[in-house]
Amino acid sequence: MSKKIFVTGGAGFIGSHLVQRLVNEGHKVVVADILLRGNKINPETFRKIQFHQADVRDSAAMLELSKGCDLIYHFAAVLGVDVVADNPVETMDTEIIGMRNICHAALTNGIKKIMYASTSGIYGHSAIDQTVTETINVDPRTSYAIAKRYNEIYLAAMYQEKGLESISVRFFNIYGPGQDERMVIPRFLEQARKNKPITVYGTGEQTRDFTYIDDTIEACMLLTEKIKGSEIYNIANEHEISIRDLAEKIVALSASKSPIQFLESPSKRYDYEVGRRWGSSEKLFGITGFKPGIGLEEGLNYVLNSPLKRVV
Secondary structure (H helix, E strand, O other): OOOEEEEEOOOOHHHHHHHHHHHHOOOEEEEEEOOOOOEOOOHHHHOOOEEEEOOOOOHHHHHHHOOOOOEEEEOOOOOOHHHHHHOHHHHHHHHHHHHHHHHHHHHHHOOOEEEEEEEHHHHOOOOOOOOEOOOOOOOOOOHHHHHHHHHHHHHHHHHHHHOOEEEEEEEOOEEOOOOOOOOHHHHHHHHHHOOOOEEEEOOOOOEEOOEEHHHHHHHHHHHHOOOOOEEEEEEOOOOOEEHHHHHHHHHHHOOOOOOEEEEOOOHHHHHHOOOOOOEOOHHHHHHHOOOOOOOHHHHHHHHHOOOOOOEO
16 A cells, blocks of 8 residues: 655655655655665666655654654664774764754654664674674773664654654665765775775774675565564575675676785774674564665675666
8 A cells, every 4th residue: 555655864865765665665755864875776766756855854844744654664764884983973963963852743743653774883893793683782992883873762762752663773884886986885986996905994804794785675665564663674585795705706706907905994983893793683583574685795786787876
């Protein structure tokens, strides 16, 4: 059944893919985005939505734009390690003030369900010797991760006190077409395309779990139908790869002549440089029957062969 859906951060990388899926399924979509990094929604989809350049920290705007909506996807955030490290106040304000405004708008407008984009960064340095599940003790250390964890707790409190239902999804290094160079995979791909040195911070032995965007959106859509109470779900591919191996794989797949250059990590990146992290999607599978299944090499080939479609 067609719904009216409000998406914050809908012009960003993950948000734009979500918006396209919602439009394709016949929903009426209202998007709010500050457009700090441009608009990644493709032109055809953009013509089918209501778009508003608005900041989630603007309470009146969030209240007005969400009127008549059945569901909110709250995906607005400040992203990128260097951007976040240089702008910790803006990062936390966007998260905390934005969440307060979204919950106020939902309660005022009778919207009963929210999906919130959280992060695997919440796990911090905890449980690096195993896959991380939603039940382990978290260890957020950065402004971004702390604010994300605060919002998860805030949503749990909102359900307890106000009955506002939500799911927080902890994303594990999402990648895909349209992502910009604040993130490691598009940065490596761009360096490889230009045959420039691929710059790796530290030894490159640190590992991450990369999840393709289509798998991510599929998981979000399936979880949307399961929003009940206040829950947290990982969306992870369940495979780890070292950053060194990632760089080598990208060089090979793109037939690049780029050398791999190892750089000392700036001090501001210290709390972000976790030695090992890969996630479990068992809880996701248990409720939806779905796990991300697009392998890294397959996903990288999709990115290499996909034209970027943007509205600026």
